[in-house]
Amino acid sequence: MAQTRGNLFILSAPSGAGKSSLITALLKKHADMKVSVSHTTRDPRPGEENAVHYHFVSADEFKALIAKDDFFEWAQVFDNYYGTSKQAIESQLDAGIDVFLDIDWQGAQQVREIMPSVQTIFILPPSKAELEQRLNNRGQDSAEVIAGRMAKAQSETSHYNEYDYVVVNDDFDTALSNIETIVLAQRLTLNAQASRHHDLITNLLK
Numbered sequence: 001m002a003q004t005r006g007n008l009f010i011l012s013a014p015s016g017a018g019k020s021s022l023i024t025a026l027l028k029k030h031a032d033m034k035v036s037v038s039h040t041t042r043d044p045r046p047g048e049e050n051a052v053h054y055h056f057v058s059a060d061e062f063k064a065l066i067a068k069d070d071f072f073e074w075a076q077v078f079d080n081y082y083g084t085s086k087q088a089i090e091s092q093l094d095a096g097i098d099v100f101l102d103i104d105w106q107g108a109q110q111v112r113e114i115m116p117s118v119q120t121i122f123i124l125p126p127s128k129a130e131l132e133q134r135l136n137n138r139g140q141d142s143a144e145v146i147a148g149r150m151a152k153a154q155s156e157t158s159h160y161n162e163y164d165y166v167v168v169n170d171d172f173d174t175a176l177s178n179i180e181t182i183v184l185a186q187r188l189t190l191n192a193q194a195s196r197h198h199d200l201i202t203n204l205l206k
Helices: 019-029 059-067 086-094 105-114 128-138 143-157 172-186 190-196 198-204
Strands: 008-012 033-035 071-077 080-085 098-102 119-124 165-168
Touching: 008 019, 008 105, 008 172, 019 033, 019 098, 019 172, 059 071, 059 080, 071 086, 071 105, 080 086, 086 098, 098 105, 119 172, 128 143, 165 172, 190 198
Parallel strands: 008 098, 008 119, 033 098, 119 165
Antiparallel strands: 071 080
């Protein structure tokens, strides 16, 4: 059976929809799925490791990578830069690994222009009230910050119709199963199976 190239996925969601928890749970179940490690110029937070949570680089290093066209997508958020390396992703895809990009709708648009075959998934919360409750339950942000996140969530959600798939994270296990189904189905497309089982199909058609 031939080695087939992995698939690239984008997962987007408003803050509090449960995207990070879903990605973490999915990767625990599948060794051949990875989340892309982005580059950033911001300082590491307590407990964050270089090349695990982010590739931490200087602003000059980041700008040099932009000049080399090394990013699928990049953005400046306040005083910091964030970007997704083409080389890192391509090497994982070539190894047959399915790669997930945890980026917003703007980054998704940039990636889609470069790689139209990317599969995109938008995760919705079950309601505004539940989303606000989840943000409050984190106990990390002030009421003012949460109000800002709720306003941003509405803006982000308005782009849900630009995505290939929409998953509502009402029940966590169901949402996880839905995402897993989407990913595994991509491995069974005609092109993927024709490549993976080339010798079998050739033999069957003799």
